[in-house]
Amino acid sequence: MNPSNGFRSKASSNDTITASTSSKIFGNLRTQQGRLSKIAVLEVNRENITTIWPYLLISIRNASFISLDLELSGLGIRKGWSSQSLEDRYQVIRESARSRAILSIGISIFRLLKRKETDQKKRIKYQCQVFNILSLCAAPFVVEPDGLQFLARHKFDFNRLINLGVSYGGDTARKNGCATYDTLKALWEEILSASVPITLHNGIVDLAFIYQHFYSNLPETLVEFLANICDWFTLDESGTPGLFDSKYLAEYSARLKASYLEYVFRKCQRDNAIEASSSRAYISIEFDDLPLSNDSIRTAFDVVDCQLPNPFLEAVIVPNGVSERDAELICKKYATFGFCNLNEKCNLMHNVDLVLDLEEQKQLKLRRRRKHRYDYASKGIRIEDDRQEERAANDGSEEGDELLTDKSSSIVTVDNSKVRDCSMELDNRLEEVASRSISDIERSAVGCHRAGVDSFMTGFSVIFMSRMNVLRKGCFNSEEGNRLPLRGKPIPLIIRKSEFTKRTEDHSIKWERIEKERSRIKHLRTVTLNS
Structure with missing residues (x-):
């Protein structure tokens, strides 16, 4: 839910792409020596979801971790979001999730291919596939003008959403005959059944919307909500955490000067190039090009340019200098929070x-x-x-x-x-x-804005900030898991069960089925590894 400023779309999903021209447009979908320059995105909509569905499920079941992001029709009243009482905050978020809709879902699926540590090279290699799912709520929902203006400024295509959005809806929609089979609810159950870590950025709001729209009605209290989702993010009997928040890592672990998504990702992207040029631990990303072999899927493929500034392409990286005049023209609010209330009317730089x-x-x-x-x-x-x-x-x-x-x-x-x-x-x-x-200097480098790109930015940032643990152990640091940042609070919200709170009945029924599927998938993985 953060602007992906500075990114440019190389190929529109409306373009007709043939096999002979695809390689020219998409080029090599691998990072070169830690210099990430492009993000490959596959749009999922009403017309192609049947074709893409098997590929999506296989990607989920082979994932090392999954990164998520949502685009929403609004966030509701902001006044209660900074309340001292966490219960009051939850009630505001709960009301927003019940009345607003999810417009698109970003799913980035990462699979760890190799981790190599020698004196000359310390590389962590992932394969990734980014899905951007257009989602159209079948039930009535509230739309906020500010939210629509924000999405419009960042090139969100509302006509495409209305014409091609994958329909979903709650119990009300099904009673009215607006939806027959809820594909997106089934997708969320598949993600939970995979039993792999999930990454989010400032995830408390996204979790509430996912729960309300793709799982069940939100519980009445925060402690019940935490007790339920604790099952989601407990990956095994030993209590391995399954949720990692990039904003939490930026604030509490990496101690970055700002924690909005664009800043965190760009900082990690630049530092990754520096680490690679210095023969230190760095991340290498390889985007799966299998969809390019399918004519019906190829047209939904898009590549977003996220090229670093020229100095980061050199063998020896020396970042650009900034004159006193340029420094005075940087918007201080944008630099700190990632947004400015004046938007395009602001005469200062948002770069x-x-x-x-x-x-x-x-x-x-x-x-x-x-x-x-x-x-x-x-x-x-x-x-x-x-x-x-x-x-x-x-x-x-x-x-x-x-x-x-x-x-x-x-x-x-x-x-x-x-x-x-x-x-x-x-x-x-x-x-x-x-x-x-x-x-x-580009005063405000505003490009495309989509949930798929943001989900990749989140996943990449978590990998980079956890790279030493991944390099040596092949996983994230469990001490940093199941923690969500809280605005205005010195400590995070920890997802864990209370000894005095039971899980809600509807969750218990659903979770019994998901837990059985988890066990079945874990057994299949064990058999595959042993064979």
Whole structure:
């Protein structure tokens, strides 16, 4: 539910793509040395869901983890979202989920292919397929003008939603004959049955909407809701957590300066390129190109450009510098929260790369000052050590004194040159950007906006922030699982059962069936591995 600014669609899903031209349009669907430059998205709609359904199910059952994101028709009254009482917050979210609809569902399915750790290379390789499902609620729902304007600004195609959206509905819709078979409810049960980790960004709202629209009516209290979804996200008898939130990781683990999705993803994407160029642990993504072999699916395939700035394509990465003039023109609210109430009327810059360039420039200056202080102190210590050595060696040969003096002088010269090189590097970049005009910088890089892209951004961010655990153990850190960030609260919301709260009856009935399917799938996996 965050804007995917800076992304461009290379091929519209309306375009006719033949086998001979597909390779030219889509190119190589792999990252090159950690430089992620494109996101392949497969649109699922009313016309092609029957064809794509088997491929979707196979992808889910072979997944290492699944990332989700939703586009909603609105969020309701915001006033109660910051209430001190968590129960009050839940009631506001519950009312919004009951009255609003899900317009599209982003599902990114990641499968871990390889993890390699040597002195020369530390690479984690995933295969990924991104699905963007258009969903049209069959029951009446509330639409908020602000929400529609937001989606319209980010290129959401409402005509396509109305004409091709996959119909879904609750009990009311079925009673009125508006829906016969709820495909999306069946899809959610398949995801739960797969028993793999799920990633979200600021997931409390998404979980409430998923529960209400694709599972059952939301429980009346927060503790009942947590008790129910605790079953969803407990993957085995040992209590392995199955939910990981990228906003929680950004705030509590990585300690990033901001935690909105676009910032978190772009920061991880840039740092991943730096890690790869420095032979440290990095992520490699390979998008599954199997759908390109099917003529009926190929036309629904699209590639979104998320190319990094030019400096990140070089062998040695030196981020762009930011002049004082450009720094003053960055919208402070956008830089901190990822949005601005003035939207297009704002005369300041809404460019996340510029925000990150400025942040990295400040960090470089800070490192330079620290290094200068360290070198100055080290020089004083070395001079004092040299004096002591000279006094102790007064009875030595003159040759030894000359060697000692030469060695001391050379050490000081090398250290000072490092300080000068660091200063010159920063000064040169600032000179380059000082002459740059404002028109050279994209003021607000607004591209396409879809749930599928956001779900990929979420999944990639979680992998990168958990990369060392994945590299060494092949999984996320369980201590960071089943935790959701809470606005205005110093601690997260932990998904766990209360000893004093029972699961709701309707959930218990549904969960018994899903749990049996989980056990069956786990058994099949065990048999496959053993064979």
